[in-house]
Amino acid sequence: MKRIYITLPFFIFSGLAGLTTSCQKDFLDRKPLNLVSEETVWNDPALIKMSVNEFYTFMSTGFTNTYLPSAITDDLQLIGTEEGKITAYTSGDFLSSSFPERNLWKDTYAQIRKINYFIQRAESAAVLSEDDRKVLLGQARFFRAYLYFQLFSNFKEVPLLLKAQPIEEAEEKPHKVSHTEGITFIASELEKSASELPSTYAKEELGRITKEAALAFLSRVLIWDASALNNPDNDPAQWQKAAAVAQRVISSKAFDLQKQYQNAFLTKNVLTRPEVILESRYNGIKGERLHAFDKNNSSVGYGGKGINCPTQDIVDAYEMANGKAIDESGSGYDVTNPYVNRDPRFYLSIVHNDAQFKDRKTQIYTGGLDMPRNNPTPTGYYIRKFIDEKFDYNKDASIGSSTNWVIMRYAEVLLNYAEAQNEVSGPSVEIFDAINTVRKRANMPAIDNNLSQEQLRAKIRNERRVELAFEDNIRYQDLRRWKSATTVLNKSVNGVTITKGSNGSFTYAPKVSGARVFKDKNYWMPIPLTELGINTNLNPQNTGW
Template identity: 35%
Template sequence: MVCQDRKYTIIALAAGLLLITAASCKKTWEDVPLEQFTEEYVWDVEDSLGVKARGFLGALYKFLPEGYNRLGNDLLDAGSDDAISSATGATDVQRLSTGSFNSINNPDDQWNTCYSNIRKASLFLNNFHKVPLNIKMADGSSAKKAWRAEARFIRAYSYFELLKRYGGVPLMGDEVRQVNDDLALPRNSFEEVVNYIVSECDKAVDSSWQDPIEDSRYGYVTKGAVMALKARTLLYAASPLFNGGNIEAGNPLTGYTNYDAERWKLAAEASKDLIDYNKFSLQTEFKKIFITPGNREVIFAKLSGNNKNVETNNAPIGYASAVSQGRTSPTQELVDAFPMGNGLPITDPASGYDPNFPYANRDPRLTYTIFYNGAQWLNRSVQTYEGGLDKPNTNVQQTRSGYYMRKFMGAYESQTGYSDIPHPVMLFRYAEVLLNFAEAQNEYAGPGQDVYNAVQAIRERAGLNPFQLPAGLTKEAMRQLIRNERRVELAFEEHRFWDIRRWKIAEQVMNSPLHGMRIDVSSSGARTYTITQVLAAKFRAPAMYLFPVRYDEVAKNPQMKQNPGWE
């Protein structure tokens, strides 16, 4: 469960950062061989700039979630009802969408990764006091508090990643166990893990730790990121899967053993606190959120160097000037979730939806999220009709649904090729906070004006006209509207996979076939649109609402209980 310790603290993950730091020094020799960083070397009592400690802390960021194409070259969303993998053979992510995984071959098992980061964060928190850091923040306060808050956040975030996958897990606290210690620990309850994450967030959000949100802090944990983690954790805790819908009644590891509406109130208050913090706002243009560094919608993002990876992995395949793999095929279910430009769902007779022109006059976010037939890209129209340049029906990897993913990519509509641009992974952004608040407040108190305001702000930014919601919506009607708004606004950001679980609707949406659009063009140019099945998804309830605990953890630890329905 945890890494074994040695006499010396080995910090392999930080080596790259320390090498970069060393390059700026005049010395041409090493104080200590890089393969043997001792505790004394890292927690240097004379290092007033905290160079070595910063390298250790910086390495923790590396193992935060990657986001794009991280599961065997696929997005996690291709394991939900929003997309499928374009690969024709068996894929890791398809095991998630068809239920063909277990405690040995779970492609999204994050147990070891999270506990490794938890251990390293605790090492930092237990030893950083030795470093005489003499760096000030923009407000004049010591950076020491901010650095400790960063480590505390990363540790709490790792526990959240475990919580949403497995339920209750062993809590280590500040303890860093040694190889000779008793490592056969039982799982803590779901409630205890939630309370621990919230407590750690509260400790990190100290009134003396300022959060000026300067460009120099972009990509670092800030007070806003900590508040966002607390709000998301409480939202999950209040959700049906854990709050009243426990998959095994009376089992404290898999959720609360009772329903309590006050949990929704706590979640709403946590999101409202972040809204009232007034440091973040919606980016004016939806498509610029993901390619404009430092915009005020981004609460916390994992950074990487400029690249063209999202485009080459996921854009349409038929462009000789810019080779792409077209790895992600969005489903018809996701496309149909986008309303018309007037805000009405396509199923509403008054919406103006025309099945013979299915992409006309739609929510502008559709164009910025999904490539459909006729969309503009690299100076020509995308051709996903049968035999088109982007769906040639040859043995090359291509869309299986008639769609490609567009989101997160640069503005290449009129260009002839790709260039290296930022592709930060959005771990928290303000639109999610508004939707978190709207959902929790609606569940607790019904659709008041504050709920309307939060949802309408997002719809207005999207460009819907009118963006206003119908007056007098019931709680149930608002619930469905908010859930759909989350789906289209946060598509491909690793929310849908978890949302359908925490809402406890995965057994409905993932036990139904997933579809795409076949487009045939006649000799006269007439187009025929036919919805076709592209994948027979499968969800085994109730077991698949939580992941199985790794087989080796259960096998070696008699106190480690497996989740219901798994071996």
């Protein structure tokens, strides 16, 4: 199974799902682990292997906060009581003391230091076999590359530290390296990781990073590097590298799309050719791994809070079932009945007025059960994606949700390939095949194969938006790398006011639901001022800050 399971935060106690070997059981019978010395760990292959588990907790999860990462884009708007949590993003004030990512630099380097130390020790640990050493180092290199991508993709230029500094070197003040040098290192590290990792593991090790998972993530890194923000001259060689890596993942046949769209988010333990490549895993057990997404995002009428609300902007991005955009001639779109005959993914991702949800039809009209006076949905919609409608969060408040947070899945790899190859060669059979594979699973018709390169580019970008809606931080990163954020995220986001007539019919009136500010300086985060004060070699500050 080529996916990540993130487990308990304390790394020695934590174990990846499925890791139930006898050596673990023997180990857990020993004295408290916080009393085990460092040298004891590095003289015990089982303990060394288990120490890698901490690195899996370094992967992000959108269920940590009440707001999803997409809330800072034009796809979601938060209810009033929650909006203040991301005001620094929506106002463009990244230097605010309330900026959600204010600790990203410090926390990420702390994690990198742990990995650097592990790599340094693992490379020379005599108790490890060469096969075990390779697999352990491959995992560690993957996570170091993953973390450095967070730094370079957010701060542009940062120090590249590849060893754990001893105490006597703690006063050293490293210089930044260029974004190009950073991405080059990340790409080479992921390639090396892939060369060290197996494609499969023994049953008791299922859940660890595989060769193909490393390459899949590399496709995300390279498509970032090839895009307008980092490739202003549109060098086709950059796009070719991204397309080639995505094609390697496709050709490996390690992954596949699940039969049903929602299964990628609600069905677990797909061991053979899974769709989910990287994920943060939850079991919903009290005191262990659980989250409150279902309750936080169902409407008050269902006992929820309705925090993350899809905008009219993303609703309008979903095509009609015939494959035409709602404003396209012959689409059949009816403004008086706007939710009929839409892309099936719309119904699986967004709850609209009068939609069946759980045990009744929703009432998202003025005065309806799902439009409370206090903190109603500001957009006229609620989110459905990631919610398990069979889970009753009202039954026991101590039991949380267990759906997994998807970081990356195979559909993204297919769309990465389509986008990159279109930039290299323009429309081709292979590109249409990749896109139509995604659309076919959703029961959407194939796209017109007579599109120009520019038309196909727009089609691919919209396909990414609806197929990958609300997942990871994909929408925000896409808008940044395309350099379209200053247009798309520098205006209001929209919703709808719905009124129910005496005859039971509904009328729909557009409304502004929120505002976004995104200036040129917001393409990159500022280096934290505290870090600049400690290390003057981090100057100059990023442009505009």
